[in-house]
Amino acid sequence: MASPAVTSFSPVRDVCDYELLFDCVHCGLCAEACPTYIVTRCEMDSPRGRIYLMKSIAEGRIELDDDAARHLDLCLGCRGCETACPSGVHYGRLIEGARSFVERNHRRSLVDRLKRRAVSAIFPYPNRLRMLLAPLKLVDRLGLTAALRTIAPRTIRDWLDLLPSLEGRERPLASESTVAPRADAPTVVVHHGCVAQVLANSENLNSERILAAAGYRVVQLEPTACCGALDLHSGNAARARDFARANVRALKKSGADAIVSAASGCSVAIEEYADLLKDEPDFVEDARAISSRVRDLSSLLLDAPANPKREFRGRVTYHDACHLVHGLGVRDAPRKLLASIPGVTIVEMTESDLCCGSAGSYNLTEPAMARELARRKADNIVATGADYVVLANPGCEFQIAAELRRRGSNIKVVHLADFLAMASR
Structure with missing residues (x-):
């Protein structure tokens, strides 16, 4: 009996790193680790389903229509599937590539475009965010926040609900450390991020003071550029690389032995600079060195000279x-x-x-x-x-x-x- 014909496909669209798609063996162990699948119980809202979707679009077997874009948009990029996956699928890289493809090739609704452009234009730039929030601080001081919520459109009300208190978040809770670290103590730099330094700067300042009290030498990073995570998640890889280059330069200049961020998403973005800048000869070696120095606050404190x-x-x-x-x-x-x-x-x-x-x-x-x-x-x-x-x-x-x-x-x-x-x- 003749063997059945095997149909082979090759990519006709640059959706993502095509070879990485084949690491997935479609076992489905990722499904119950995926928040969107847990909620919707839709296969195309699971990591396995999205990988199949990316492969089909890349091979030209389906088009990038509204439905396909919707399933990709709904992914949180949480990477819970990577922890659950026995095959080591680099899902984070795949979904970031796919989102970049969506942004280049899919036209969203007007409302969706406006929302995304507002986030992109404001959030990675601390000074712009401060300017936007200045009137809200005044409204809060005048006791008019409830009135503003009453007249604001639903989308604006939802965004306002997410805001923390705009007062008191730029000061540390801990007192200044009076213990001078040893001259040979490891050095640490805290990357202050973009949104964090405006809405939660106490977390940056407290990280620095606690590390200093634990015996580390804390060095300052000036200026601090956005890490690029927001752009990677939303498909703007070009600007993410711009931010990465700026941070690689600044972090290298700091000379720190360890790099910490109060925002875990920023930590991962910096840790992945080596991959993000792998095709740039002028940056790749420095990016690898920077990526290798990313640490977590809790891990550093457990290893601290004093605690x-x-x-x-x-x-x-x-x-x-x-x-x-x-x-x-x-x-x-x-x-x-x-x-x-x-x-x-x-x-x-x-x-x-x-x-x-x-x-x-x-x-x-x-x-x-x-x-x-x-x-x-x-x-x-x-x-x-x-x-x-x-x-x-x-x-x-x-x-x-x-x-x-x-x-x-x-x-x-x-x-x-x-x-x-x-x-x-």
Whole structure:
């Protein structure tokens, strides 16, 4: 009997790194780690389904229509599938490539285009964001926030709900360290990010002061450019590379032994500069060196020359920020650090590493799915009976705090750096 004919395909469109698609063996173990699949139960909203979709578009077997673009847009880029995958599929690289292809080749609705352009034009630039928020600070001081929400369109109301308090976030909670580090102590630089330095700068400042108190020599990075994560997630790879080059130059000049960010998404973006700039001879070696120096705050503190602690009583649950746990593989260190504080009781939550729906600017561009995931996360947090939920990413903090406020919950949402500062006072 003759063997059946084998149909072979080759890429006719530059959707993503085509060869990486073949690492997926379509086992489906990623599905239950995927937040959008858990919610929709639609195969094309799973990592396996999206990989099949990317391959089909690349090979010209289907067109990039509204439906195909919708399934790709709905991905959070949380990379939970990478942790679950036994084959080591680089899904993050695939979805970033596919999104870049979508941005180049698909025309969105007018409203969608305006939302995305607003995020792209403002969020990576701290001075622009400060200018935008200045009137909101005045409205808040005059007690007119409720009135503004009443007259604002639904999209604007949703965005306003995500904003933290605009007062007091630019000052540290910890006092200045009076202990001079040893001359041979390791040096650390804290990348202040773009949104974080405007809406949650206490997390940057507290990271620096806690590291200094632990015996590290903290050096400053001036100026700080956006890490590029927002652009990578939204398909603007060209500007992401521009930001990466600027950061590679500045981080190299700092001479720091370790690079930390209070935003886990920024940490992963910097850690992947080696891949992002791999085709640029003038930057690739420096990018590799910078990528190798990315560390997590909790890991550095556990390895610190000194680690002073004071008693702080409270029940704490920990939320795993997606890029910290799935991108950098950091899961145990924050828990060990919190458990080492006298008086702190750790209470594990269900689905601690399932995305909360923040995902960079996802909660601004995909509010319905983001809100559904926020509700699921808040349900699990409330079930713990904790006083505090601690996390390592400001975006997660804003997203979860907004949902808990809607419920009238008294649970406090605190970044790890701010919590450590509170516990050390």
